[in-house]
Amino acid sequence: MSFIEYGDTIKDGDTAIVFLGHESMFPVKVQHGTVTQTKYGVIRHSMDLIGKKYGSKVTCSKGGWVFILHPTPELWTMNLPHRTQILYSTDISIITMMLELKPGSIVCESGTGSGSLSHALIRTVAPTGHLYTVEFHQQRAEKAREEFREHGVEHLVTVTNQDVCKNGFGVSNIADAVFLDIPSPWEAIGHAKAALKAEGGRICSFSPCIEQVQRTCLAMEEYGFTEINTLEILLRVYNVRTISLQIPDLGKAAEDNSSAGFDSSNPSNQGSPCTNLQQGTVQFKSGVPQKEMVGHTGYLTFATKSLF
Amino acid sequence: MSFIEYGDTIKDGDTAIVFLGHESMFPVKVQHGTVTQTKYGVIRHSMDLIGKKYGSKVTCSKGGWVFILHPTPELWTMNLPHRTQILYSTDISIITMMLELKPGSIVCESGTGSGSLSHALIRTVAPTGHLYTVEFHQQRAEKAREEFREHGVEHLVTVTNQDVCKNGFGVSNIADAVFLDIPSPWEAIGHAKAALKAEGGRICSFSPCIEQVQRTCLAMEEYGFTEINTLEILLRVYNVRTISLQIPDLGKAAEDNSSAGFDSSNPSNQGSPCTNLQQGTVQFKSGVPQKEMVGHTGYLTFATKSLF
């Protein structure tokens, strides 16, 4: 297993995802002789995991079962230990596309935080690119290094523990793209420009507050960035449900049925998308928006470092 | 006809709405002896309109027909002559509710603009309330007065031509609610407070830019307003369409049909919400979002003037 390559079977030392059911899962470090507790009972790594195919159903000691999934940056984002606020896949998707990342890209990132975006960036620039990620919090930088090692991607990433606003990214003129998720991104725009290739590149800054965006846009303009564009992206998830609606009793059954224009009122008519399953109700599939959704993560400001 | 009362038949002097078809309509001033040109031909007011029921189908000279509608503030908003940017019904709805307007309320408004919101406010506070509306542009104030007269609501509204930031609303301690749609609302918060009843009331400020909102919120806090709440509301309209999707040809017809797990692939199965109308396609009703929608009108900031 590695976060940049699929493997077929679960091996000792792998990080795997235990999937218990709808949006319920957790990561597990596979180790000979270890057991993992789940609500369905115990999983014994040596017997239940190692050597099995990824995607297999594993029966726990209490008889319930789980699926063991191959890790991906997206599953990691959903399951990683939070050391900071993290970026989720919706923002990560647009960041990756708008920064024009692909295999071979050199990217700079600050801060590393919990490594949610870092894993996705490494995945995309592998096998020939590199991520330079800067984290000012020492413990977090350490922890990130450790995770990258465990996930088999340490050769694709350099973690530096410094203040990007003061000391920059530690590289110059080599990056295709820079990503900033720090409290004062406007203080790092100069360093970002220095890190980017002379021929140009893309930058993105993520900020929760509009005032941060305002200052960042001014700084980007000052440093000659072009195509400055701020956007916001939200995910709307629909639960697929079977809904039953009652047909109101207007007294038709007990009454004279000759009243004009009423016969078409029966929704079980041919061609109708509803299925009349029981007397007086209509059933249909509906994509129901979740009652509560994420209303804001942050503003994303993209810009281009131009040629001259 | 009046904008605050329904009438059954079209009368000389009425303002009526000529409805030509989907989102195509215009207002007309009904006058004996007048004719109106439409793409379906001429409408002669004396013969075709006066005395007819509102909601009637009227055949134009070229044989095409239109519907004549009773005016409402909402139809007026869709059809009024624009002298400024106007507020639309989506924002108007939430403004009216959040200002707690009802028959008898006293409201102050600035600026009058094209009178879109004014008509809706008058409708809601009638028959015993009053609107004090302040407009700094003289021609616009004049025009608004004229429209209110024509629409039979002049007894419910007082139009003042002055700068609300300098001179306020011209009334004090009588308003239940104040609405501001001006470039510098923060300069009018003091006047708004003075216009509101001593026992308190509600205020709303509409601003397109976030910087205006920031200053306005600060001013509201300074003047002791509470429950300060900024929100944004957008309308998403769905076009109801019948969609046909092709069933892909996977070669089943020409092939052996015994392959496992494939029979359920036919979406025309029982219980499916699709209707198989012609060979190889599936038809269904869909609520299709409009390709382009209004992405922003303005931020609405509401607050309460408290007791003390």
Next chain:
Amino acid sequence: MAAGPGPRICEGECAVLKRGDVFKAVAVLRRRKIIFEKQWFYLDNAIGHVYGTTFEVTSGGNLQPRREVEETTTDTKEAGTDNRNIVDDGKSQKLTHDDIKALKDKGIKGQEIVQQLIENSTTFRDKTEFAQDKYIKKKKKKYEAVITIVKPSTRILSTMYYAREPGKINHLRYDTLAQMLTLGNIRAGNKMIVMETCAGLVLGAVMERMGGYGSIIQMYPGGGPVRAATSCFGFPKHFFNNLHEFPLSKVDSLLSGTFSTEMLPSEFEDNAPVEEESNGLIDEKQASIQETEEESITATAMEINQTEEQETMDINAEDVEFKDNKEKDNKENVREKQRKQWERRKKLIEAAALLREKNADGLIVASKFHPTPLLLSLLEFVAPSRPFVVYCQYKEPLLECYTKLRERGGVINLKLSETWLRNYQVLPDRSHPKLTMSGGGGYLLSGITVVLDKGKSDSSNLEALKMEEPSSKRCKVQDLQ
């Protein structure tokens, strides 16, 4: 007693308690223990004060009016620049739980407790302004027992219901209700038909907008109309003079001309309005449970736990309206019962007569039923050139309703929509949309009635259909500034 010219809190009225964004409707009664936001108190001292007054809960559950109503901002402007040096080990607060309890027992006010907590936090000064603010808000919420008593309104009640009991109002979000009232051109003097199963909230909103002018016919399923939320509005008595009700189950017979009051459903004669008695009964049991039970912590938590506390809200409100009835029940006699039955029948005949005129000024539907049959029948009672608005929690039934209405004809300007609502935090250097928002507020189908030529419906409908088909050219959006 506070000064001020506004309306005062009176015994027996319906009022709304407010703390931050959380609302609760209650009946103002003496010697009745109220539990709100984990705090218990009596409303006795509030009586006579002006609506809008903010009170602090003092020892013994007494309410004491506060002068300053603004959220007191604790002054701590020393802030760190980032939190890189903070290691959260759970040991940063020097005050123990016992210390805090002791402060509370001494009768120290919440505001002071929060200040003490800040002074005894070893990390507070190192936190960013951001984090400081968060900390203060959290602690204030926990230790400051401040409530405001406000007059009910559609704004307040619809917000309250959506937050606390969305299931009772079919998840109708307040801004969606606002759209309905505007699209329906609800105003004084209208004759409106309202069909709702939203606990009477939509009916109340319509009544508020009509201000006692005009008339309303409420169509109801089952044994009688539900008006639990309606009574929370605290409308004056005369608002109910022109409020009529008509059973849904008689709509078809009314339309076909076979309707007669002799054919009333038996429940109607016996129990209507059903809510009164049964709810009154529950109320008695409820009161005692309430006394001992701890209230859930927040409105959203309550929504999940589905506690009795929620029902109490409605029932308390109902108390107000039906208090007189209950008192009379005690000395109830046969003559009284007969008089009531006769009155009910009279009102039914009046409602039927109003509907038969087929000249209503609008139709508002917001129910748990499939909207199509409701619309196809109830639109018959509406005059031409009048708006109608249908709410449904789901989009799919409105697609069908749209199609059937097109087939029927007699309606134009059909529009299927939903609104998207987002609140903002606006603070110096910290402005952004709120981090959570409602995922959906339900869907509306609105339109305008026109004269329906039943004779040549085939060709005209076909033409109308063509006429209204949304054009494929892109929608023109006003280019504001």
Next chain:
Amino acid sequence: MAAGPGPRICEGECAVLKRGDVFKAVAVLRRRKIIFEKQWFYLDNAIGHVYGTTFEVTSGGNLQPRREVEETTTDTKEAGTDNRNIVDDGKSQKLTHDDIKALKDKGIKGQEIVQQLIENSTTFRDKTEFAQDKYIKKKKKKYEAVITIVKPSTRILSTMYYAREPGKINHLRYDTLAQMLTLGNIRAGNKMIVMETCAGLVLGAVMERMGGYGSIIQMYPGGGPVRAATSCFGFPKHFFNNLHEFPLSKVDSLLSGTFSTEMLPSEFEDNAPVEEESNGLIDEKQASIQETEEESITATAMEINQTEEQETMDINAEDVEFKDNKEKDNKENVREKQRKQWERRKKLIEAAALLREKNADGLIVASKFHPTPLLLSLLEFVAPSRPFVVYCQYKEPLLECYTKLRERGGVINLKLSETWLRNYQVLPDRSHPKLTMSGGGGYLLSGITVVLDKGKSDSSNLEALKMEEPSSKRCKVQDLQ
């Protein structure tokens, strides 16, 4: 020739013209007239310059590189405070149309013309800063002929297609495509199955993310795969070495074990890939039309008018890839034809072999077809514990697809979603969301494959169904800061 270390614009390559937010893909060819944003010019002078260079169009349609690439801000900081005194009578501009034409004929640059217009406007100084800015932008757009030539990328091409030809890509919005690439875990080394009818845009995006590592099997309906947009990316030749194609119409036979290359559809043998020749043919006609025809004013206008200009975009791009082919066509002989047929059959056998392994690392579907049958068949080729993503312009078919996949089993973590995208104007004191936004970007259904026990599918599916049913408790939203 400009200095700079980046890749240079070469003859025969595919490049993208950019003006403001408007993009157009073109083949870089000498002596070929280009019409873009109402401006005509030749690319000859651009050859050899670095990608990203901005050019001004000078007389005779020559491109002249510009040093400063920032939008030049005309300096006019005298602004009125509001526009109360402005009466727009259409007489505020003293320069006549003839005056302006004369300036242009004299070869005065656009930037200067705009400055002259400002100086000759009687109302400009009275306008608010707001209005001044709007005025300048409008005039600049009209009179300044500046274009930038950039290297194609998924970002640029997906934005361009969505703006100019959404119908060709099933209205797949660029951010929705971005979600697909991430949810699909597209990366170097994967073995991907792609089924799209988005002109090859989705295929191109997948190829870009795979960087020439791994393999792709493109499933295609009809006579051959469509790769018009794919060729706009300008990928190096070796990217195509591991790109395979397989006809949809052979999927069932492959799955049932009856597949053989002898049973190929006749179109496949005769015409594939169909685009090459037919498009090449149109291209010739097109070129002459293009010379004389005025281009539509904006990307959105074009979308409506559906002009030939749009097709040219693709075709020009195709030119690049198939230029060699066409030249050879002239001296085409029987041996060449046979060699090609043999190669095609060899590739088909290879593709079939790749699919038969049933170990693909993912499945991407974005087509005009009903997704359900595609998913039910193509998922058979995917290994367990791999992601799949299906795009559909409409929500309803994905509801059905969701249901059928649940019935089938072997998939978990099914999620139906759409994204909401809004752009912002961020300017000092004038920041707000853009006034128009896309109403919808289409819908995605994504999930993960797992091992499918075909034996005891009944009970296990039932259990899986229960296991995955969204819980009714509200979704926990992370309380960020």
